[in-house]
Amino acid sequence: MASKTIDTPNARRLAEAAAIRGAAIIGQPGGWSVMLKIGMQETPLGTQRTDKPRSWSSLDTCMQYLRDELGIVRIDGIDASNYSAPTVYSKRRADAAERMKRAHEAAAHDAWFREQVQASIEDQRPSIPHDEARASFADRKAALRKRAK
Structure with a gap:
């Protein structure tokens, strides 16, 4: 050829x-x-x-x-005068199905995560001010330390 x-x-x-x-x-x-x-x-x-x-x-x-x-x-x-059947067959990987399943699960999780982030960005409810959140977590932290003693 x-x-x-x-x-x-x-x-x-x-x-x-x-x-x-x-x-x-x-x-x-x-x-x-x-x-x-x-x-x-x-x-x-x-x-x-x-x-x-x-x-x-x-x-x-x-x-x-x-x-x-x-x-x-x-x-x-x-x-077909020069044709001969393939003698070498490609070996299928035993883990291919599992690998593809994990890839699809990862893609589905990524899509879900992006939807969650976008929904959070578009959320119109008021957010908690930073100082208020820090105070709330400081109270929780102090209560946990008190229980641990």
């Missing part, structure tokens, strides 16, 4: 402008990649931040991506 690829945002713009003349799905070791016909040139669909061809481990997800992201529903051909 050529080293120059096209990323999804640019491919989407070309598809909207009807500049993509065709698409083919090519089997690779470990997955599937897409070749787009742009003008007289075939260009691989690449990842966004690198100049490497994008690949999918499943033909279904590749086709779904083309349909949903680029609006391509017709494929010129599928070449």
